[in-house]
Amino acid sequence: MTDPDTLVSTRRSLHAVAELVIAGPQFREQGKIRLRPTSGGFGGAVSPLRVDGTELVTPDGRFPLTGSCRSLAAEAGVTVGPPDSYPDSGHDPDAPLAVDPAAAGLLAAWFARGDAALRSLFPDVEPVLWPEHFDLALGVDEVNYGVSPGDAGHPLPYAYVGPWEPREGPFWNAPFGALKEGDELPDVAALVEFLRGGRAAATSP
Incomplete structure (x- = not known):
């Protein structure tokens, strides 16, 4: 079993890469922030950049998720930084990345499981991996359904259902x-x- 602290530090590093190295450059070039699960990790909806395990995959090669987001972006040939379509999440582009292979594999499997479940239940709706919260979700009839790898309020992976209007029960x-x-x-x-x-x-009365 992966140590919870290792899982959290890996999740934070992957979130930073998702936001600063993939979503931000994609937004500046294509006007889209959406990401998607991919084999072994995640990638841009229209950007060719993706994470596979502990590597960033680009059209020009594969680069280990080491150093910082700034150095990783330079290797990928993009300008580091988040999308400016929502408030900055506060990731430091110069902070050292810490991506554990086992933890990265666990989180990739969680996103894949979530993607399969969401598509099974809602086959006509495309799940989106949102960079601001790093969660995979979709909305149907004013209810959000998704999976999160963890966040500040709940650090380990969880699934959720979030109605736009509060429910009781x-x-x-x-x-x-x-x-x-x-x-x-x-x-x-x-x-x-x-x-x-x-x-x-x-949907119950």
């Missing part, structure tokens, strides 16, 4: 709606069951 166990720990959702079927339960709870 036993399903809703979080201020924004409902969440369930990732380690309680070991496969796509379990994740689909949780999200389907959220859909039913959100």
